[in-house]
């Protein structure tokens with residue numbers, strides 16, 4: 001009997017992992033379901049004695065067992081260049097543990113950060129997070145320690161920890177992988193946050209498109225309730241609104257209201273959920289904390305560049321050859337990520353553009369591939385790293401269509417609170433339709449630029465305020481795509 | 491007046507009350523209740539909105555405002571089977587738009603093709619979801635088979 005390890009992550013399952021697992025079981029072998037290594041082009045990936053075989057189908061199972069699946073064998077998984085070259089601090093357990101096994105978690109250094117935090121004063125815990133340089137991984141890059149300190153100092157004794165697992169950005173899946181693959185890490189991070197600020201309750205707000213993550217997190221919360229007590233955690237499920245990833249909209253949603261964005265101030269740190277001081281952190285922010293506490297702030301801060309300290313779980317997506325999760329220190333260039341690590345496009349065509357940071361992120365041409373992955377370096381190029389998703393497009397992409405989609409997405413998802421976003425997005429889409437149809441492109445593009453300026457300045461949140469990034473970057477870097485043949489010119 | 495004190499007169503009302511009661515004690519109970527009702531009945535209709543409003547001491551307009559804000563809640567049940575097809579950027583980059591057009595042609599009026607913006611499987615698109623089941627690396631044949639089996 002052979003012991004076979006196969007991921008039970010949603011992506012592996014979507015690629016057929018359950019069918020492959022069943023086939024091994026039918027033949028009498030022991031199947032252990034583990035987290036995903038994050039090499040998505042190889043899923044379903046089968047691991048036997050450290051060797052990987054993928055992408056595997058049920059029909060390959062007998063050949064794999066007979067060691068005759070030469071083409072599928074990738075050698076030792078841990079030695080694969082995609083894995084060996086990463087610096088996995090947050091995703092240290094990826095591929096290695098059974099997601100819901102408390103034994104596996106404890107045996108791989110789990111709860112060490114929490115144990116250490118329990119011996120420290122709240123102030124000292126916050127100091128560690130500050131000294132690590134950890135910034136919010138949800139997009140805005142706000143220093144986590146400063147946010148925690150504000151909540152810690154707030155007078156109201158009733159406080160909350162809210163974890164933002166809305167992960168609505170296309171091109172991102174690290175939150176999902178973390179929740180499905182290492183749920184106790186998030187629980188440990190949130191519990192440390194609760195100790196540091198004096199919170200009694202925590203909510204994890206997960207988008208409804210993630211049923212697997214919801215089930216795993218709920219099970220993990222049940223199984224670890226004793227360990228994190230008296231802190232109490234609960235999963236809440238979103239209801240299909242992208243804007244609910246914005247923190248104040250999320251708080252309204254948790255309170256049972258329309259997910260409209262709130263004006264700031266007051267800051268959620270002072271008046272957040274039910275008017276109480278609240279830490280809102282992204283999944284990856286909270287999940288970076290156990291390492292900081294266990295290994296020390298300096299061990300984390302030693303990685304990175306400039307004001308971007310530590311590592312970022314980068315997500316390689318879209319038309320990319322080697323798609324998946326790549327955690328590395330800040331400072332790696334965009335070109336290395338796309339061409340070297342990602343291997344270029346999946347179909348071998350030239351790369352035309354990459355969108356970094358989700359639907360509100362800019363489109364970068366290969367000419368900007370020397371940009372280092374760093375909050376400030378991306379801002380300097382009129383872009384953002386957002387949640388770390390990179391979507392690769394080949395040379396068949398039509399950037400005018402992509403610019404139109406950015407407006408359309410904003411129109412669909414706008415919470416409706418401010419006019420520049422609610423009306424501007426619709427006008428933008430209509431105007432882009434004219435540009436695409438070749439109707440007075442020059443004057444219509446000038447109108448689009450005007451509209452973008454208005455949205456940038458007059459929107460309450462980044463949905464309206466950042467939609468100009470994908471639109472204007474497409475126009476700026478790919479002007480040729482906006483010169484169209486007029487339909488009636490012929 | 492609370493619906494809990496109002497005796498349920500139909501089986502439907504009894505089921506509705508059970509869904510409300512399961513979550514009424516939670517902090518911010520409205521979304522969990524709406525999810526439960528949507529799952530139970532396939533929609534949150536007018537009668538449900540009123541009963542939920544009564545139970546939570548809200549106005550019917552407040553409940554309606556919340557229901558209408560979120561894409562997941564519907565006024566009427568969908569009678570057709572639904573295929574949620576991802577239409578977001580990473581799936582676009584992998585041929586998702588052409589696939590969506592093909593899916594619409596195959597589905598006709600029998601199956602509803604509903605757009606969804608990202609399923610978190612962005613490296614293996616185009617992707618779809620039916621109920622809670624996920625499908626990756628879809629091509630024209632794959633999506634046609636999927637629709638055919640619905």
Ligand SMILES: Cc1cc2nc3c(=O)[nH]c(=O)nc-3n(C[C@H](O)[C@H](O)[C@H](O)COP(=O)(O)O)c2cc1C
Nearest residue numbers: 136137138164166167168245246247281282285462
């Ligand atoms: C439209 C919009 C959508 C957002 N979506 C998310 C999201 O899905 N996940 C997330 O963590 N942050 C999202 N954010 C950012 C949050 O508002 C907030 O900055 C973040 O949750 C704070 O956590 P952090 O400091 O740990 O990053 C979004 C912001 C906007 C404006």
Ligand code: SF4
Nearest residue numbers: 415417418421461464
């Ligand atoms: S910018 Fe758009 S989404 Fe953001 S608050 Fe204004 S209307 Fe709502």
Ligand code: FES
Nearest residue numbers: 576581609611612
């Ligand atoms: S863009 Fe389709 S799954 Fe993310």
